[in-house]
Each structure stands twice: as C-alpha cells, then as structure tokens.
Amino acid sequence: MSKLNGKVAVVTGATSGMGLDTAKLFLEHGAKVVLTGRSQEKLDAAAKDLTGDFLLVPAEASSTADSKNLIAKTVEKFGKIDILFLNAGIFRMEPLGNLTEEIYDEVMNVNVKGPIFTANEAVDSLNDGGSVIFNTSILNVKGFPAMTAYAASKAALRSVTKTFAAELGGRNIRVNAISPGPIDTPIYGKHNVPQDQINEMAGSFPAMVPLGRFGAGKEIATVALFLASDDSSFINGAEIPVDGGFAQV
Numbered sequence: 001m002s003k004l005n006g007k008v009a010v011v012t013g014a015t016s017g018m019g020l021d022t023a024k025l026f027l028e029h030g031a032k033v034v035l036t037g038r039s040q041e042k043l044d045a046a047a048k049d050l051t052g053d054f055l056l057v058p059a060e061a062s063s064t065a066d067s068k069n070l071i072a073k074t075v076e077k078f079g080k081i082d083i084l085f086l087n088a089g090i091f092r093m094e095p096l097g098n099l100t101e102e103i104y105d106e107v108m109n110v111n112v113k114g115p116i117f118t119a120n121e122a123v124d125s126l127n128d129g130g131s132v133i134f135n136t137s138i139l140n141v142k143g144f145p146a147m148t149a150y151a152a153s154k155a156a157l158r159s160v161t162k163t164f165a166a167e168l169g170g171r172n173i174r175v176n177a178i179s180p181g182p183i184d185t186p187i188y189g190k191h192n193v194p195q196d197q198i199n200e201m202a203g204s205f206p207a208m209v210p211l212g213r214f215g216a217g218k219e220i221a222t223v224a225l226f227l228a229s230d231d232s233s234f235i236n237g238a239e240i241p242v243d244g245g246f247a248q249v
C-alpha cells in the first residue's frame with residue numbers, strides 16, 4: 001500500500017544509513033523525494049539503488065546558504081513540501097579535557113543549527129498538514145562518557161521538536177522526533193572515533209539493549225514512514241524511541 005502517494009519529502013543526510021533507508025521506503029510508498037548529502041559523488045552512488053521520482057541536492061547541513069538552495073531547488077522541481085526528515089548528523093566522542101571549541105562548534109553547527117535553519121527556510125513552503133521529523137538520539141536522556149557535545153546537540157533537538165510543534169500546530173503541521181538507540185550504520189566509522197573504541201562500543205552496546213542487538217536503518221525508516229503518514233495524524237511534539245528498550249528499562 002502506498003502511504004505517501006504524491007507527497008513531496010525532503011530527507012537530509014540520505015547518502016547512507018537511516019536517511020538512505022528512509023528515502024528508499026518513502027519512494028516505495030509513492031513520495032517524490034529530495035535527498036541531500038555533502039557530495040555529489042556520494043549522492044550519485046546512493047541513487048544507483050533508487051527507483052522513483054527523486055532529486056539529489058548536495059547540501060552542507062551547517063550552511064544556511066545551502067539550506068536556502070535546497071529548499072529553492074525542491075520547490076522549483078516539485079512545488080510545495082509535505083515531509084521534512086531532518087536526519088543529517090555527525091557523531092563525535094571526546095573525553096572531558098580533550099573537548100575543543102572546534103569539535104563543539106562542528107557538532108552544534110551540523111546537528112542543531114543545520115536542522116533549525118533548514119526548517120526555518122522551508123516553513124513557508126510546507127503544505128498545511130505536513131510532517132516535520134527530527135532525528136535525535138537516546139543519548140539526550142542518558143549519560144555516557146565522552147559524549148558531551150553530541151548528547152547536548154541531540155538534547156537541543158528534543159527541545160526544538162516541542163517548540164516547533166507548538167508553533168506549527170495551527171497549520172496542522174505535526175513535528176516529532178525519532179530517538180534511535182544504537183543502529184548499525186556507517187556513522188561510527190566516519191568520524192574521530194578510534195577503531196578500538198568503535199570495537200568496544202560494538203561489543204558492549206548489544207548487552208545494554210534488552211533486545212540484545214543493534215537496530216537496523218530500516219527499523220528507523222518504518223517509524224519515519226509512520227510519522228510522515230496519516231497513520232500518526234494525532235501524534236505531535238513527541239519523541240519516539242527506537243532503541244530496543246535501551247533507554248526505556
């Protein structure tokens with residue numbers, strides 16, 4: 001069944017992981033999808049697996065100029081926007097004492113400033129009845145060493161979800177967040193986390209999850225589809241954990 005027939009969806013950070021899985025699922029459900037990522041090469045590689053009506057727009061998440069261009073390109077190609085999945089994000093780990101202003105700024109600019117200003121740019125182009133979805137993290141309610149900047153960035157998005165929900169409710173635009181637990185995506189290998197720490201995390205996370213495993217990107221995509229579609233028509237301002245019980249028990 002096509003749950004998003006004719007809808008226009010923008011998925012940021014759609015070259016890999018949860019964003020790519022979500023873009024694929026949205027396309028399968030009849031949406032027209034705009035995918036972003038940092039480089040055209042990665043977007044082209046991701047697009048090889050896609051079928052349907054889609055547009056690739058390179059956009060640096062922390063750049064307000066790129067957000068403006070993203071929304072302009074989307075409107076030019078597809079008209080108004082129904083679904084905004086603000087998913088692009090980076091992961092950084094630095095123990096206290098090693099945290100630098102540079103890392104803090106990078107994390108906050110990509111993970112917080114990016115989604116806020118993309119939504120700010122998109123708001124006049126959103127159809128009434130639309131759906132905005134943020135991708136946060138269960139680390140915004142749990143304490144883990146070395147996660148200061150990352151966890152704070154996702155806590156900020158939890159707050160933004162509620163503010164936007166209050167502000168856009170009058171237009172019947174719902175604003176919610178997905179809060180993933182440990183999900184098996186390329187994110188851990190991409191950034192400043194040393195391989196031995198990645199291995200340690202990979203070994204210890206499943207034991208902390210009542211379901212005993214990492215989640216899959218597709219298990220986020222199905223929740224994004226739920227929040228994007230009318231199936232969730234009375235859910236607003238919520239943050240839905242998708243974490244195998246990690247932060248719930």
Ligand SMILES: NC(=O)c1ccc[n+]([C@@H]2O[C@H](COP(=O)([O-])OP(=O)(O)OC[C@H]3O[C@@H](n4cnc5c(N)ncnc54)[C@H](OP(=O)(O)O)[C@@H]3O)[C@@H](O)[C@H]2O)c1
Pocket residue numbers: 012013014015016017018019036037038039042059060061062087088089090091110135136137138179180181182183184185186187188190217
């Ligand atoms: N994996 C987890 O366990 C987990 C848990 C909780 C929350 N999350 C959140 O889930 C979201 C998706 O992450 P993922 O695990 O699917 O990781 P991923 O596979 O690394 O995907 C991240 C996406 O964001 C894009 N991106 C990163 N930095 C960007 C920037 N500065 N400008 C534009 N695009 C940028 C990446 O594009 P490139 O191709 O350019 O890298 C990629 O498309 C993130 O917000 C992350 O914080 C992840």
